[in-house]
Amino acid sequence: IVNLKVIVEHFEATIGDHPKMKLREIQIRVASKMHVNVNMTRCRRAKKMVKDKLAGNFVQELAML
Template identity: 70%
Template sequence: MVNVKVITEHFEATIRNHPKMNLRKIQRKVGSEMNVNVNMTRCRRVEKIVKNKLAGNFVEEFAMLWDYADELRLKNLRSTIKMAVNRVILESPPHFKKFYVCFDVLKRFYKEVSRPILGLDGCFLKGPSKGEKLSTCERDGNNQMYPVA
């Protein structure tokens, strides 16, 4: 018998790389690669275990954001690093709101060159960490793109 733990270990990377893979596809892959017929309940458990593991990784990485911000402050002295979190009540765990970084090199470059901003680019983030990412760009005389603080 192939149990849920064995299937999870064998197909964890596949499910992580293809998060929208449906249960029938997982069932067929297990059948073709392990030569075993498994029911949908097992496939559902495998998918749930892998997704919970991924969510746990996001929680651990979120806890490290303060360390990242401190390291950036140490290595880039005059850079601006700001992080905002939300708390429902003071005792509740923090929920990530925004993280802002403006490196000192980019600030000085922008002040020296002082070109108008060409455009604002943004994208929506999907997955467990939903939100938006915004950045500004400018072009120099050689038609090179530079990020702007």
């Protein structure tokens, strides 16, 4: 079993570069790279966490200006 943080660490760059990537595609990539099956809910949460991180980074950059 892979937890959410591990998925985010390994696929943060990929999901960040392709924010409209389908959940099924994330699920397939996790299965092929990590050799574990994850459900759609876990993929959805990982995608949301990456998007929230990226949005937070933009807010922090604007605050520095």
